[in-house]
Amino acid sequence: MDSRLILVSLLIVFIQISSTWARTNTDDATALVALKGLWENYPPSWVGFDPCGSSWEGIGCYNQRVISIILTSMGLKGELSGDLDQLSELQILDLSYNKNLTGNIPASIGSLKKLTNLLLVGCSFSGPIPDTIGSLTELVFLSLNSNSFSGGIPPSIGNLSKLYWLDLADNQLTGTIPISNGSTPGLDKLTHTKHFHFGKNRLSGSIPPKLFSSNMILIHLLLESNQLTGSIPSTLGLMKTLEVVRLDRNSLSGPVPSNLNNLTEVKELFLSNNKLTGTVPDLTSMNSLNYMDMSNNSFEESDVPSWLSTLQSLTTLTMEHTNLKGAIPASLFSLPQLQTVSLRNNIINGTLDFGAGYSSQLQLVDLQKNYIIAFTERAGHDVEIILVDNPICLEGPKNKKYCMTSQPDFSYSTPQNNCVPSSVCRSDQTSSPNCICAYPYMGTLVFRAPSFSNLGNSSYYISLEQRLMQSFQSHQLPVDSVFLADLMKDSNDYLLVSLKVFPHGQDRFNRTGISMVGFALSNQTFKPPPTFGPFYFNAEQYQYFEEVSLSPEPNKSSNTGIIIGAAVGGSLLVLLLLFAGVYAFRQKRRAERATEQSNPFANWDESKGSGGIPQLKGARRFTFEELKKCTNNFSDINDVGSGGYGKVYRGTLPTGQMVAIKRAKQESMQGGLEFKTEIELLSRVHHKNVVSLIGFCFQLGEQILIYEYVPNGSLKESLSGRSGIRLDWRRRLKVALGSARGLAYLHELADPPIIHRDIKSNNILLDEHLNAKVADFGLCKLLTDSEKGHVTTQVKGTMGYLDPEYYMSQQLTEKSDVYSFGVLMLELISARKPIERGKYIVKEVKIAMDKTKDLYNLQDLLDPTLGTTLGGFNKFVDLALRCVEETGADRPTMGEVLKEIENIMQLAGLNTNPESSSTSASYEESSMGTSSHPYGSNSAFDSSAGYPPSTVEPK
Incomplete structure (x- = not known):
């Protein structure tokens, strides 16, 4: 028993010794402690003042400097601290999915010059986006979507030459899209950015022609659901790298530029719900087009375009209320990938005939409110056809299936993986696809421009599940399985898919696991299949963190554990003997370093002109004993005032000069470097209308400033x-x-x-x-x-x-x-x-x-x-x-x-x-x-x- 106690005691000593080897940079520690003071629900591991050495959850360190803060879905509550600027080595800041994080982004964030990833998705931040973000020249990912930011898009973002991902969607941003003007930057300068996601805001004005140029490599342009006016600029046709264009749900007017036909890589094109006029644009060359929606515009009356039948990749054609007339050519329905045709509320007439070789993918043809008088029915593939409010239904038999509407069934859920479902799951647990009871990490995947419309096709979701698991496994995340369900499209034509992520090897995630999974989704580390297009994740707060590992039940393996433990303990004892020889030396050096860090004057040698000496002009250093003498040991008789900083004493120097001696309280002391900076500053200020610093004392844990005495108060x-x-x-x-x-x-x-x-x-x-x-x-x-x-x-x-x-x-x-x-x-x-x-x-x-x-x-x-x-x-x-x-x-x-x-x-x-x-x-x-x-x-x-x-x- 005694030997075991000795072993445990030695192990504790070893751990204590090890913990002294990690010391977080003072500025970094101060900044994180300031954040901790402003937040509720921070991780329970955030104790002490050494985040790196104490392994604060969510904090990544390198060489005692904080380089990452990743705290997704932690339930954090509070605001950001202005002291963030002290984290000068920070590269990643991800606080996504903390809906109780509020307030403004402090302007001091512009001091984080090494920041590459700023991710604040799905929080509740508000106020203007600070212009100082334009100082973060290393930034690659800037995701501020799904908050309540107001004001305009800062033009300074145009300075971020390395920016790859820019997502400001789903906020309350107003004003125009900023472009450069002389020395003022603008978004047109972002020639290496691939993603402009600005949808669901209140942006106004026209889309600036200067925003686009042939040397940009933009692939996603999302401006949907804003208040944009004016015409679509022809310069958009210069962006030959574009793959997704969403300009829908604005108030854009005028004709569609003819050179839009040059965008041969575009897969999804949304121009619906605007005030566009002129003829329906000819998009013959857009051979990659999967999804096209031009509904609810004011185009001139025209026949159904024949070029539609040439778009071999087309899955979805939606042109409701676009003044189309005449008959639909049967060749349109033969497009091999075609799934949905929706041409409601037009002037289409004649007979509807799919022809003999229509697409096997075709699921829905919606021609409500047109002038079709006949339909050639063919046996074979089951296609849902809706001809409600056409003459064929108004004047003929109304019991035909195509004369009735029905709600589409898009239900899908991940099947179980050849396992027997558990019948003993707790009421708050969920059985995973692998039939394991657990507490999953949940949220909604929101796809902003999927290339398909057949939401009932399970093959799409199977590929999504496979891609999710491949991504999680390749990044070594603690994920057992994923579950998809509850498919739906919202009013913005976004595809919403419910996601549950199950933990591996235990029934719940710890905070590190949640942060890793959350970061994979907020940072776009996970790449969905191309058919799903751009996405974001809207996570729920995770409430089931594993705080303490439960001890296993006693069993026969416990003896083996003791043996292994003894062997490990013996090894540790040998290590301890090796470390014992250097421990005293390391402790001495550590104490010396701590003294140097807390006391920047510790190594002063005035006779040698040490570079560490503050550059003082006219101020001198006093010893604590000198000040005790001139204040009669800081007696109450000489106490002339007090405040939050400390007390002020009247004193008389040996020369007879009256001075005011300001002595800091222990709890209000600055760091040594800050105190040094202050006395350097005050010592070089010499003016008859500025109070003069006579000297200072930095000794025995004291911080004291000695000023000239000003007799008549304030x-x-x-x-x-x-x-x-x-x-x-x-x-x-x-x-x-x-x-x-x-x-x-x-x-x-x-x-x-x-x-x-x-x-x-x-x-x-x-x-x-x-x-x-x-x-x-x-x-x-x-x-x-x-x-x-x-x-x-x-x-x-x-x-x-x-x-x-x-x-x-x-x-x-x-x-x-x-x-x-x-x-x-x-x-x-x-x-x-x-x-x-x-x-x-x-x-x-x-x-x-x-x-x-x-x-x-x-x-x-x-x-x-x-x-x-x-x-x-x-x-x-x-x-x-x-x-x-x-x-x-x-x-x-x-x-x-x-x-x-x-x-x-x-x-x-x-x-x-x-x-x-x-x-x-x-x-x-x-x-x-x-x-x-x-x-x-x-x-x-x-x-x-x-x-x-x-x-x-x-x-």
């Missing part, structure tokens, strides 16, 4: 009266001027430019001369040259000050700071919070404003303590409203705002030199009291913000 405290400082109109103009100077410096003179992202009265500090200083860079973003004027990032900031354009597009620009500054200007004149009692100051000003009246009729909104002399007030309000324009392009730059405020001050007869201000002692003061220090501001932790803790996000 603008918010002064406007609210808490600081005891009264700001009249002149002083508020100077505050606006100083704040604008600080922001203009960040936008136009800092290298690279800095977007603050959280401009508000709480982050504008007032020094001893009441000069404004921009503070709190916890949310700032750098704007590098490659980002062309904007940064795509998760939305962060404070509600009320937040730029609505940034909020909607997730594209951050300097104009986002301009918007926040405009709100700040309105706060300066009103002393009101941006959102107060449910009212938004921007809207309130716009509603009350009347330029024909004194002070623009804003007296009721003004701060009573402003005073009565308000020189330049109207121009100040005009400027503020320009800053809060809905569109960033309509807002001025901060440089322009600065010049405008300087002009306003000059018009008001005020000096624009900030040093001319009086000290705070010259202002009217009430009892100062004790107020929270601005460095301890909640920043993004304000209760009104509703955003996660602030973090510098370097680019």
Whole structure:
């Protein structure tokens, strides 16, 4: 017994040692943990913070980097995280068939430069498809069908030169089909794409002629069930690789281009339910045509075309309500593959005669509502003929079979495979074709353009079953058998087939098995027989996951198992002895690496100028002991404020300089690299209207920032009266001027430019001369040259000050700071919070404003303590409203705002030199009291913000 315990203990140690060898990249782990925090029903294996090392289900890794996320039919609930951009090595993202995944696709997805497969089929995502998808230049499969996306098709998709599959069908997309124009991309640039699937949307406008060219290799063009108008462009005839064309159920008009006859590879052609005019097109050369539907158009009256009899591959001819007249030539029915002829509601007359050699495949001839007066009946093949509402039935005997209609029977189900059905299946189980009770993975295969119409022909479904199993087996998927049933055609002429996939070797799938099968169907890995054409799968959520393997019942083989186990244990023991010698060394190296990863300053050697040292300008490193001394061991007496980040202490350096020491709480600390980035950024920001960083401490698990001490608190405290400082109109103009100077410096003179992202009265500090200083860079973003004027990032900031354009597009620009500054200007004149009692100051000003009246009729909104002399007030309000324009392009730059405020001050007869201000002692003061220090501001932790803790996000 003791030896067995020792063996088990050694085995546990071995497993623990092995688990330390896999460490997920920090950025990848952070991104997946963020996803986990937004989702419900994620796999139970998602525990800890090492997805690769802990083998999180659905997560594929290589060299500790996450390269795939495949979680089909998991029942996931929630939204996508903006932190997806941290998964820089991700190649496959498949979240298909999770109907409770909602919200928008974050614009940050454009940062996943290595993504090749983006598959979000059958979820409930909404909002616009982000334009940043056009940055995914490695993308091969883009399947966003069967969601609720709105807005237009992003023109930037035209940049995806490697794209093979583009499926945006079954959404709520609107607008026109984008084509290139100068520097603007468009779908005409997708010369290597083979699939355009845009059906069942709300696309409008005409089909652009420029969309098609002879150098494209498109094989599927699906535009059915939209709101397209105009004519079919003749350039469509240049696409000689096309195999499926669906333009039906639109409002297309005009004649069909004659060069459509050049599309000799087209097998399925749907032009029905439009407003097409002119003559019925001559399609003599389309020898590959299997399925043709031109019904419900406004073609000119014409005889049944003789060229129809030359289409040797034709299985289905549907030309209802197309003004066909005359007799049907008997040669039409001799086409060898012909299954269905539907020419209802035309002007066909004479005698219906199939001739002696009609096709053995023929199943249905539907000629309702025509003018046929006779029918030559022939013995032999049983063909369903419908002549209801023809003279032959209206005037003759009505008991003929062809004078009655019947519902077609398309029933089919996979037969059992020479086995005896089990009689002991549980009520929630299903017996498979191999007579095994199990919980199948279920859904519907939707075929968008099958080439046949005889749905009762079992040979088609047998070949489909065989192809499915061949595909699953060739990809080594855990599938025992498949079952097909419940055939039907829907209102879009899609063929729907119910599919059940049964697990192999057990009664249910685990999550990995479902993900593999789901991915094979969402990623088009499974290729159906050519007769079925393009498809997609609509899966149901799987509810029977095998969470724990059940122990086998005791039997005679248990002793053998013990023997085998002992042998394996002995082998493991030998391995353990080998590993024991290197274990201590590996643990030491691992600890060193962990220290280096968590502490980017661990290897600093300033005497040697190590490249790892942050590039600091004017800031120094403090030891924790130094800071303890200058704050009297962080005593409560020196505590001047606190917030979500941590506490702020007043301190005095040995030089006598007063400083504000911001000490992070353990739970709000950034990663070491992020902290390093922040101090590098702050150390190179030097401007009299920007708070200066004195230094930092990164020691003993502490993250501490040391700023210059700004004695008069925040603008918010002064406007609210808490600081005891009264700001009249002149002083508020100077505050606006100083704040604008600080922001203009960040936008136009800092290298690279800095977007603050959280401009508000709480982050504008007032020094001893009441000069404004921009503070709190916890949310700032750098704007590098490659980002062309904007940064795509998760939305962060404070509600009320937040730029609505940034909020909607997730594209951050300097104009986002301009918007926040405009709100700040309105706060300066009103002393009101941006959102107060449910009212938004921007809207309130716009509603009350009347330029024909004194002070623009804003007296009721003004701060009573402003005073009565308000020189330049109207121009100040005009400027503020320009800053809060809905569109960033309509807002001025901060440089322009600065010049405008300087002009306003000059018009008001005020000096624009900030040093001319009086000290705070010259202002009217009430009892100062004790107020929270601005460095301890909640920043993004304000209760009104509703955003996660602030973090510098370097680019």
